[in-house]
Amino acid sequence: xxxxxxxxxxxxxxxxxxxxxxxxxxxxxxxxxxxxxxxxxxxxxxxxxxxxxxxxxxxxxxxxxxxxxxxxxxxxxxxxxxxxxxxxxxxxxxxxxxxxxxxxxxxxxxxxxxxxxxxxxxxxxxxxxxxxxxxxxxxxxxxxxxxxxxxxxxxxxxxxxxxxxxxxxxxxxxxxxxxxxxxxxxxxxxxxxxxxxxxxxxxxxxxxxxxxxxxxxxxxxxxxxxxxxxxxxxxxxxxxxxxxxxxxxxxxx
Numbered sequence: 001x002x003x004x005x006x007x008x009x010x011x012x013x014x015x016x017x018x019x020x021x022x023x024x025x026x027x028x029x030x031x032x033x034x035x036x037x038x039x040x041x042x043x044x045x046x047x048x049x050x051x052x053x054x055x056x057x058x059x060x061x062x063x064x065x066x067x068x069x070x071x072x073x074x075x076x077x078x079x080x081x082x083x084x085x086x087x088x089x090x091x092x093x094x095x096x097x098x099x100x101x102x103x104x105x106x107x108x109x110x111x112x113x114x115x116x117x118x119x120x121x122x123x124x125x126x127x128x129x130x131x132x133x134x135x136x137x138x139x140x141x142x143x144x145x146x147x148x149x150x151x152x153x154x155x156x157x158x159x160x161x162x163x164x165x166x167x168x169x170x171x172x173x174x175x176x177x178x179x180x181x182x183x184x185x186x187x188x189x190x191x192x193x194x195x196x197x198x199x200x201x202x203x204x205x206x207x208x209x210x211x212x213x214x215x216x217x218x219x220x221x222x223x224x225x226x227x228x229x230x231x232x233x234x235x236x237x238x239x240x241x242x243x244x245x246x247x248x249x250x251x252x253x
Contacts, residue, residue: 007106062131063213064186067206069122070115070149071181077111078156079169104157104244111153116145126217133217140226141216147233148209154240161247184210189222208232 123141126133133141159176163169181187183197184206190198201207202224211223212230223229 058129059131059218060189061187062126062129063217064181064184064210066119066122066145066213066217067148067184067186067210068181069119070145070209071152071177071206073115073118074111074149074152074156075169075173075177077114078107078153078160079166081107081157081160082163082166082169085164100248101245103248104154104241107157108150108153108241108244111156112146112149115149115153116142119145119149123217131217134219137216137219141213143230144209144212144216144233147230147237148206148213151205151209151233151237151240154237154244157244158240158247161244180204180206183207185214185221185223186210191222205232205236208236 120142123133155177159172160169163172183201183204185201186206190201190207193201208224208229211221212226212233214221214223215226215229221229224232
């Protein structure tokens with residue numbers, strides 16, 4: 001029963017996303033513009049501090065752009081939670097004879113699937129824009145993608161469940177989620193930052209997901225090691241799943 005309910009919620013989110021082309025364009029188009037504009041604008045004046053980057057800043061920023069796609073997809077998929085509450089859909093789920101964890105897992109897995117799928121589309125552009133990705137590193141890339149997507153969607157779920165309006169969600173996104181991305185090593189490495197900012201970056205759970213992506217896409221990273229990055233990302237995802245389950249059990253609607 002739990003598996004069926006989880007798969008049903010997962011399928012609902014995926015189908016709804018595919019029917020809304022504006023969400024696809026927004027989740028893919030905005031990070032692409034960021035990559036082109038920021039990468040081209042800063043490419044001549046910014047050094048990533050790594051001589052192994054033949055493509056310069058555009059190559060360094062490529063994994064960061066993928067992480068932004070994951071973040072945007074997580075935001076768009078979990079903001080629908082507020083709409084479901086307003087439409088009465090969540091109330092119908094909560095009275096169903098299924099474990100509350102089903103709601104959390106179904107929504108997070110749906111957002112994770114969408115995020116990984118869209119990131120994979122952008123990832124395929126890598127060889128065309130001078131960022132070749134070795135085939136033997138693809139398992140690392142997709143493992144990092146899945147963990148980062150699960151963690152960020154879980155965080156989005158926790159935030160959305162606690163809010164009553166989409167306007168409030170967007171405010172939290174601008175106040176919390178975007179700074180998390182900016183301080184994750186996606187835009188600039190921690191090695192060139194001031195002491196307090198390096199500490200903030202190391203405390204940022206998204207830093208480890210971005211670092212894992214850099215290891216997979218670029219083959220190296222100026223951030224934490226691959227093993228540490230994967231472990232912390234998995235732990236944060238599990239924490240968000242548990243936090244979501246606790247919130248849902250309180251039945252706040």
